Amino acid sequence: MFHFPRLDPAAPPWPSVIHEQGRATYHLAGGRDGGPDDDRKVGEHDAGPSVVAGTPVDLDPAVRERVVDYVRRWLPGLDPTPRGEASCLYTTTPSEDFVIDRVGPVVVCSPCSGHGAKFAPLVGEWVADLVDGRGGVPERFRLAPHAQARRGAVSL
Known part of the structure; x- marks a missing residue:
């Protein structure tokens, strides 16, 4: 996931979005995990490799490039240069159900x-x-x- 600064932090808040055109891409308020509240956290859902807990994860440059391209195309209110980035690890089931x-x-x-x-x-x-x-x-x-x-x- 990547944090992008909003060009106008005083603008009204944006909704959380899951965009399922092509790869499922989401964006929501930056919040506590790496950016100021006025940042947008943008990432691809289920885009990374399977990993084992405790194993270091390197961010894939291709994912960074896709997300930056996504921001340029779909989110013109953001600066397309990430302010921060991190891997977002979570468990999943085949159906994505709990x-x-x-x-x-x-x-x-x-x-x-x-x-x-x-x-x-x-x-x-x-x-x-x-x-x-x-x-x-x-x-x-x-x-x-x-x-x-x-x-x-x-x-x-």
Whole structure:
């Protein structure tokens, strides 16, 4: 992900966007992870290699070039020179769905795929319902659909 300065920080705030033309590209307020609040964080979703925790990750110059080109084309209110950059690591499932379920007394909660924090209040409600025995989690987030997808996956 890359942080780009807004040309007019006094302009009204911009919305968060996921642009799914070609590669899925997102942008949102810079915030706490590397830039001032008036920066825009711009990145490609699921564009990097699979990594193991603790392994250093070098930013791919091709990704930097694509994101800078994206900013030039789609975000004319930004300076197209990144102010900062960082790798953004997250877990993901093949469906990009969360894993939230209860098995006996154990509640499993993995709101992964790069967007779990955005759903924290809802995930919290679902987990509380599972802990209290009320259920209420949509079937797509239960363990069974993920296990079925895993059995159907091809290993290379």
